Amino acid sequence: MKKYLLSFALAFMSLTAFAQSDYEKAMKENIAKIETAQTAEEFTTLANNFHRIAGKDENNWLPFYYAGLANIQKGRALMREGKMQDLDFIAGQAQKYIDAASHVAPTDNAEIHLLNKMAASLRMMVNPQQRYMTDGAKAAEEMKKAEKLDPNNPRVALIKAEDTYFTPEQYGGSKTKGMEQFKDALAKFNSYTPKSALEPNWGKSEAEYFVSGAKK
Structure with missing residues (x-):
């Protein structure tokens, strides 16, 4: 048994x-x-x-x-x-x-x-x-x-940057300020480690896209 x-x-x-x-x-x-x-x-x-x-x-x-x-x-x-x-x-x-x-x-x-x-x-x-x-x-x-x-979550910083960048200036948006926030988001992505391979880790490529565009 x-x-x-x-x-x-x-x-x-x-x-x-x-x-x-x-x-x-x-x-x-x-x-x-x-x-x-x-x-x-x-x-x-x-x-x-x-x-x-x-x-x-x-x-x-x-x-x-x-x-x-x-x-x-x-x-x-x-x-x-x-x-x-x-x-x-x-x-x-x-x-x-x-x-x-x-x-x-x-x-x-x-x-x-x-x-x-x-x-x-x-x-x-x-x-x-x-x-x-x-x-x-x-x-x-x-x-x-x-x-x-x-506060150090890079996706929070990324979506915040999107809001600033794409909101018209008359409603409080700013492409210049938004670009700085994309740079901040990318810096956070570069120092961020997800808790596991399955935990959220999306968004870095978008931050890189905007930051690389700013350098051209």
């Missing part, structure tokens, strides 16, 4: 290790595509992939987080093309995953607050003048929380 129980335990441990290895491989493959994807279709595929991964481990916040991020990046891709009509729906899809990530994340998490900020900004861009006091205020609130929780 003891021999049977030992064999069962070893088999279970082997299957668990294989499942964990399979999970990490799938996560790494899809995370690597977050910064190389460009089209809405590519981000849709990534969101669906992370959705499937999340379904296999609903107590892990990271697959939900990346599914939310993929949806946000999908919305931002459409926004760059001037396609604003679907942003409310996409932001809503992203928010479902962000809320799921927040529910199972171990602590109050700056990365999740930053996604909340980005989702609110997407909703605001549908009609900035009408939504500045609602979604715009929500975005500012979430950014403040993220920055307070993790």
Whole structure:
């Protein structure tokens, strides 16, 4: 009987290790595509992939987080093309995953607050003048929380730089100040080490793009 129980335990441990290895491989493959994807279709595929991964481990916040991020990046891709009509729906899809990530994340998490900020900004861009006091205020609130929780987070610095750079001067923006903030973000990326290979580590290539452009 003891021999049977030992064999069962070893088999279970082997299957668990294989499942964990399979999970990490799938996560790494899809995370690597977050910064190389460009089209809405590519981000849709990534969101669906992370959705499937999340379904296999609903107590892990990271697959939900990346599914939310993929949806946000999908919305931002459409926004760059001037396609604003679907942003409310996409932001809503992203928010479902962000809320799921927040529910199972171990602590109050700056990365999740930053996604909340980005989702609110997407909703605001549908009609900035009408939504500045609602979604715009929500975005500012979430950014403040993220920055307070993790002031050296390079992604917080990056999104802050974007806001400054792309906001018209009459509303408080500045391309010059924004460029300095991109440099600050890149410096933070260069000294930043994620907690693990699966933890958020996106954004450096964008900071490099703007900083390298400034040097030309």
